[in-house]
Amino acid sequence: MKRIAIAIAFLLLAELVYAGPYENGLKAYANGNYNEAVKWFKKAADQGDAMAQFFLGGMYANGQGVRRDYKEAAKWFKEAAEQGYDWAQYELGLMYQNGQGVRQDYNEAVKWYKKAAEQGLAEAQNNLGVMYANGQGVRQDYKEAVKWYKKAAAQGDAEAQINLGVMYAKGRGVRQDYKETVKWYKKAAEQGDAMAQFFLGLMYDNGQGVRQDYKEAAKWYKKAAEQGHAKAQNILGLMYANGQGVRQDYKEAVKWFRKAAEQGHAGAQNNLGVMYVEGQGVRQDKSKAKMLFGQACDNGFQLGCDNYRILNEQGIH
Incomplete structure (x- = not known):
C-alpha cells in the first residue's frame, strides 16, 4: 500500500x-x-x-x-x-x-x-427549446419546447426562464398561467436580465399574475432602463410624466425619454417632442419638438407624423 x-x-x-x-x-x-x-x-x-x-x-x-x-x-x-x-x-x-x-x-x-442538451448543458437546452418553438429543423412542438426550457430554467439559465415565462403567458405547450409567468420572469430579473426586468414591470403595470402595483412596475422598469433597455426607458419616462408609481417629475421624464429617443425609439422621440411643446422638464422649443416628431414619423410612428403636421401648419420651422 x-x-x-x-x-x-x-x-x-x-x-x-x-x-x-x-x-x-x-x-x-x-x-x-x-x-x-x-x-x-x-x-x-x-x-x-x-x-x-x-x-x-x-x-x-x-x-x-x-x-x-x-x-x-x-x-x-x-x-x-x-x-x-x-x-x-x-x-x-x-x-x-x-x-x-x-x-x-x-x-x-x-x-x-x-x-449537448442531453448532456445537461443549459444553453443548448434553451436553444433546442427555441428550435422546437419556432419549428426550425424539427416539427413545431410547443410541449417539447417547454420541456427543454424547463430543464434549462431549472439550472438558472435566464434566457430559458424568460422563454418559459412567455410560454405560460401565451398558453403554448402549457395552460396559460400568469402567476407562473411572473415566477419565471422574476427569477431571470433577479439575475439582472434587462428583458426580464422589463417584462416583469409590464406584469405589475397590467396586474397580470400579481396585484397591479405601479410602484413595483416602476422599480423593475428602472432596473431595465438603467441597463439601456429602450422600451423600459420610454415607459419609465411616461411614469415620471404622469406620476404613476413615482413622484411626478418632468425632468426625470425628459431624461428617460431622451435616452430611449437616442436609441431610435419612435414613441420616445414623439414623447420627448411633446415635452418640448409643453415646456415640461425642458425650455419650450417647438422647433426642437418638430424635429423629434419628424424622427418619430420617419420611424413609422403615426402620432409623430400627426404632431409634425400640426406644428408644420402652425408655421414652426
Missing part, C-alpha cells in the same frame, strides 16, 4: 511539473497573449485534444490571435464536438443555426444542440 501511495504522489507531482501544449495555451490565453495561445492550442488540437480544439475554434470565431475565420472556427468546433465535448456541440449548433462558417442548416443545428 505504501509503494502505491508513493507512486500516486509521484504521478501527481509529475502532472504538476509537466505543462503540455494545452496548459501552455491556457496560460498564454489568461495572460492575453493570444498569438502564443493559438500556437499552443494548435499543437494540442492537432494531437486530438478536444478542449484545445474548442478553444482554438473560439479564437477563430472571435478573431483572437488570428484573423476571424468562421469556417476555421466551425472546423475546430466540429473536431471537438465529435469527441462529445458539450460546449463545442453547442457552438457548432450555433454555427449551423446562423450559417457562420457552414451552410445554414437547422437540422444540423438541432442535432448538435440535442447532443
Whole structure:
C-alpha cells in the first residue's frame, strides 16, 4: 500500500511539473497573449485534444490571435464536438443555426444542440427549446419546447426562464398561467436580465399574475432602463410624466425619454417632442419638438407624423 501511495504522489507531482501544449495555451490565453495561445492550442488540437480544439475554434470565431475565420472556427468546433465535448456541440449548433462558417442548416443545428442538451448543458437546452418553438429543423412542438426550457430554467439559465415565462403567458405547450409567468420572469430579473426586468414591470403595470402595483412596475422598469433597455426607458419616462408609481417629475421624464429617443425609439422621440411643446422638464422649443416628431414619423410612428403636421401648419420651422 505504501509503494502505491508513493507512486500516486509521484504521478501527481509529475502532472504538476509537466505543462503540455494545452496548459501552455491556457496560460498564454489568461495572460492575453493570444498569438502564443493559438500556437499552443494548435499543437494540442492537432494531437486530438478536444478542449484545445474548442478553444482554438473560439479564437477563430472571435478573431483572437488570428484573423476571424468562421469556417476555421466551425472546423475546430466540429473536431471537438465529435469527441462529445458539450460546449463545442453547442457552438457548432450555433454555427449551423446562423450559417457562420457552414451552410445554414437547422437540422444540423438541432442535432448538435440535442447532443449537448442531453448532456445537461443549459444553453443548448434553451436553444433546442427555441428550435422546437419556432419549428426550425424539427416539427413545431410547443410541449417539447417547454420541456427543454424547463430543464434549462431549472439550472438558472435566464434566457430559458424568460422563454418559459412567455410560454405560460401565451398558453403554448402549457395552460396559460400568469402567476407562473411572473415566477419565471422574476427569477431571470433577479439575475439582472434587462428583458426580464422589463417584462416583469409590464406584469405589475397590467396586474397580470400579481396585484397591479405601479410602484413595483416602476422599480423593475428602472432596473431595465438603467441597463439601456429602450422600451423600459420610454415607459419609465411616461411614469415620471404622469406620476404613476413615482413622484411626478418632468425632468426625470425628459431624461428617460431622451435616452430611449437616442436609441431610435419612435414613441420616445414623439414623447420627448411633446415635452418640448409643453415646456415640461425642458425650455419650450417647438422647433426642437418638430424635429423629434419628424424622427418619430420617419420611424413609422403615426402620432409623430400627426404632431409634425400640426406644428408644420402652425408655421414652426
